[in-house]
Amino acid sequence: MTFAAFLPLLAGAKARAGDAIPLTPKWWLPESASTFSHKVDTTFALIYWLDVFFFVLIIGAMAWFTIAYRRRSKDQKTSPVKGNHALEFAWSFIPGLFLLSFFGMGFVTYMDMQVPPADAMDVRVTGQKWNWSFEYPEQGLQLASADGLVVPSNTPVRLTITSVDVLHSFYIPAFRTKKDAVPNRYTSLWFEAKAPGEYQIYCTEYCGDDHSRMTSKVIAMEPAAFREWVAGQKSASASMSPVERGQKLFTAQGCAGCHSIDGSTLIGPSLKGKYGANEQLADGSSVAIDDNYIRESILTPNAKIVAGFAGQMPPYQGRLQDDEISALIDYIKTLK
Amino acid sequence: MSSTTGDLAAGHHGHDHGSYLTAKRGLMSWLFTLDHKRIGMMYLGSILTFFLVGGLLALAFRVELATAEPDLFTGSTYNRLFTLHGAIMVFLVLVPSIPASLGNFLLPLMLGAKDVAFPRLNLLSFHIYMLGAAFLVFTLLAGGVETGWTFYTPYSSTTDSAVVSALMGAFILGFSSILTGINFIVTIHKMRAPGLTWLRLPLFVWASYATSLIQVLATPVIAITLFLLVFERTMGIGIFDPALGGDPVLFQHFFWFYSHPVVYVMILPAFGVISETVSIHSRKHIFGYTAIAASSVAIAAIGFLVWGHHMFVSGQSELAGTIFSLITFGVAVPTAIKVFSWVATMYKGSIELNTVMLYTLSFLFIFAIGGLTGLFLATLAVDVHMHDTYFVVAHFHYVMMGGTLMGFIAGIHHWWPKMTGRMFPELPAKIGALLVFVGFNLTFFTQFVAGSRGMPRRYHEYAPEFETWQFLSTVGSFVLAAGLFLTLFYLLWSMKGGAKAPKNPWEAKTLEWETESPPIEHNFAGQVICRTGPYDFDEIDTSRA
Numbered sequence A: 001m002t003f004a005a006f007l008p009l010l011a012g013a014k015a016r017a018g019d020a021i022p023l024t025p026k027w028w029l030p031e032s033a034s035t036f037s038h039k040v041d042t043t044f045a046l047i048y049w050l051d052v053f054f055f056v057l058i059i060g061a062m063a064w065f066t067i068a069y070r071r072r073s074k075d076q077k078t079s080p081v082k083g084n085h086a087l088e089f090a091w092s093f094i095p096g097l098f099l100l101s102f103f104g105m106g107f108v109t110y111m112d113m114q115v116p117p118a119d120a121m122d123v124r125v126t127g128q129k130w131n132w133s134f135e136y137p138e139q140g141l142q143l144a145s146a147d148g149l150v151v152p153s154n155t156p157v158r159l160t161i162t163s164v165d166v167l168h169s170f171y172i173p174a175f176r177t178k179k180d181a182v183p184n185r186y187t188s189l190w191f192e193a194k195a196p197g198e199y200q201i202y203c204t205e206y207c208g209d210d211h212s213r214m215t216s217k218v219i220a221m222e223p224a225a226f227r228e229w230v231a232g233q234k235s236a237s238a239s240m241s242p243v244e245r246g247q248k249l250f251t252a253q254g255c256a257g258c259h260s261i262d263g264s265t266l267i268g269p270s271l272k273g274k275y276g277a278n279e280q281l282a283d284g285s286s287v288a289i290d291d292n293y294i295r296e297s298i299l300t301p302n303a304k305i306v307a308g309f310a311g312q313m314p315p316y317q318g319r320l321q322d323d324e325i326s327a328l329i330d331y332i333k334t335l336k
Numbered sequence B: 001m002s003s004t005t006g007d008l009a010a011g012h013h014g015h016d017h018g019s020y021l022t023a024k025r026g027l028m029s030w031l032f033t034l035d036h037k038r039i040g041m042m043y044l045g046s047i048l049t050f051f052l053v054g055g056l057l058a059l060a061f062r063v064e065l066a067t068a069e070p071d072l073f074t075g076s077t078y079n080r081l082f083t084l085h086g087a088i089m090v091f092l093v094l095v096p097s098i099p100a101s102l103g104n105f106l107l108p109l110m111l112g113a114k115d116v117a118f119p120r121l122n123l124l125s126f127h128i129y130m131l132g133a134a135f136l137v138f139t140l141l142a143g144g145v146e147t148g149w150t151f152y153t154p155y156s157s158t159t160d161s162a163v164v165s166a167l168m169g170a171f172i173l174g175f176s177s178i179l180t181g182i183n184f185i186v187t188i189h190k191m192r193a194p195g196l197t198w199l200r201l202p203l204f205v206w207a208s209y210a211t212s213l214i215q216v217l218a219t220p221v222i223a224i225t226l227f228l229l230v231f232e233r234t235m236g237i238g239i240f241d242p243a244l245g246g247d248p249v250l251f252q253h254f255f256w257f258y259s260h261p262v263v264y265v266m267i268l269p270a271f272g273v274i275s276e277t278v279s280i281h282s283r284k285h286i287f288g289y290t291a292i293a294a295s296s297v298a299i300a301a302i303g304f305l306v307w308g309h310h311m312f313v314s315g316q317s318e319l320a321g322t323i324f325s326l327i328t329f330g331v332a333v334p335t336a337i338k339v340f341s342w343v344a345t346m347y348k349g350s351i352e353l354n355t356v357m358l359y360t361l362s363f364l365f366i367f368a369i370g371g372l373t374g375l376f377l378a379t380l381a382v383d384v385h386m387h388d389t390y391f392v393v394a395h396f397h398y399v400m401m402g403g404t405l406m407g408f409i410a411g412i413h414h415w416w417p418k419m420t421g422r423m424f425p426e427l428p429a430k431i432g433a434l435l436v437f438v439g440f441n442l443t444f445f446t447q448f449v450a451g452s453r454g455m456p457r458r459y460h461e462y463a464p465e466f467e468t469w470q471f472l473s474t475v476g477s478f479v480l481a482a483g484l485f486l487t488l489f490y491l492l493w494s495m496k497g498g499a500k501a502p503k504n505p506w507e508a509k510t511l512e513w514e515t516e517s518p519p520i521e522h523n524f525a526g527q528v529i530c531r532t533g534p535y536d537f538d539e540i541d542t543s544r545a
């Protein structure tokens, strides 16, 4: 058992040095960019090399026996061995110790990954088909970020994640972390980016047609640059006209993922030149596209389904303020 | 000889002991037969047919995945393809695979019995299987489903595809599985020939026994779960859909409570096959008989307590995650025992590198990789990174397709002479085995790398950095398909053109080789008596014991 306890210690020692143990097989893993990603990589590397060792042992023995004891003649005599208790005990017990130490290492790092530092900065993440939106309550930003998940580097960030429709999962490979987005429930995840840079975000819980397009970016900036970004966002939203605000919301709330503004059809109808026109509905009736219709389409989209489309749009009831809805309508009006 | 067929003259009443294949004629004599051998063969035919369908679906989306851009299918078609591939392969192929086909055929023969304990139930289980299959085929014709074979809620509660018929299909198939399980348990308890003690049972029988226990205990849970989902969809009763006040994570618990143990329903029978083939074709007594038999049962038991390892990032509590991780490592020990024992069995043997042995060695190679890569996923911190990436896809294909399928194909070849009365041609068979091995590893090893580098699964278009790995994987899938088609062709050909098989071509000691090839309708002409263990081959040098 001393041995099992030793490996996590080894990992911890290396972790302080700030890098994965040198033997980490590089081509197996993406860049390592969070404060705990190298600990994950160290665990990966230890399992990897033990796996290689056992694989060579097993397959080597198999290949050797296959060649050494191939059938040379029909009546070749074979050994009467039926088992060996000492050997059987050894090959249960020794791998068992390794397994326990893997468990221990995985557990220790997992707890690091689960428990955010108390001073972490909070960001709210909402998943919806097929977009991630990011809100900054602590910074007092009025609008969700349209630039991706902008965060200061070298600062712990805690994400509180939820979904408005089906399950999604928020995954940042370079940070080695991921967490499901569950409707009607909050999950959380934290990280600290080691350096400024752009890091890929994927959705890893299958969520339908555009699951593979539900991507975004973490943009880690020097803390000073981040403060500037926040200030820029604030002054922009203060001086923004309602149309500009609507345009920003249109991207940040994921409308743009399903509605084009150039006439092409995506998951939903294009909103180009729609305002004031008549819309054919799936039930055969038709309706004039005015402020009320758009408002209803946003809050309870399934109340009226456009002919030729499925009820894929998530309801925004409870997620948008009145002035935001008005801004969106003002923006849609301008799409000539 | 390990046994003798008792008093032939007395048991013989002068009627013709024709083979089970020719004893009765006509389609109805097959569709309504009570003969476990015919039922086994019908299962084999149906399972292989669905394997072909599921495989063709996979080839279609492998072509799409050869390049990063979406070029062949829309997202919604792609999603239907992988869902049907998964659902068909799991519910129609892997779950029934070895138990329903080889198991049905061999179990009574190995026990020296005339049939399974409940022949009518056995036929019913086949009819239920066909009914369930009809639902899945209907689903395909009704536009398909795109929920993934896992049917995660609330996606599956809300999408408007043919979810209900797919769920009903899986629900119905569960009963077929339960009936087979019950039948095997009772048969093994009650129908063993005189002299066939528990510790003389072939390890294939032990594996079938452990498998049956899981089938009987776990399948009702998934059946109820799927049924609740049907309720939710058709009547709007909120169980899993948060919009109706339900809990989507509850569905995952229910689902994996079945679907983890069912992994062992798929793999344990393959373990059973390999225990037979490695011993027989090495002419050595199996190494550590008791350990292998006991580890099957241990795996079956522990396998019920690890389902939460599919949910480390679902929002499940840290405590639960930790416990599930620990117990998962617990399953690795009995699994390792088996692998070591199979390799040790070859030590100082007389190993014939025939097709069966090639598949046995392929199994060991592939299953070793499948098992060892499982350790990354059982480790909490590493799984957080790997979960729902191609690493997981590669891992379960190494275990499920590599493990189960190599075992299945090894078994089909090993017992082909018994089942059909014909030998298969060795040369094309060896070429096929080579293609399957190379193709399989090319298809799925590359996916480990794509996955650990961060490529999520179920993606229809993906980042260009993964293109090389995905392209190689597609190439591999076609090599694999070529090997499997070759295998299909020579096996079909051999049913007419193959050399007539002797009673016991491998000089094995288990009871199924005591009867004719193919067996007579009632298996044995007289009462079978078992006199020695299943692995006491003539070549064993007992003077050195």
Ligand SMILES: [Cu+2]
Residues within 6 Å of the ligand: A167, A168, A169, A203, A204, A205, A206, A207, A208, A211, A212, A214
């Ligand atoms: Cu998704």
Ligand SMILES: [Cu+2]
Residues within 6 Å of the ligand: B259, B260, B263, B306, B307, B309, B310
């Ligand atoms: Cu599992």
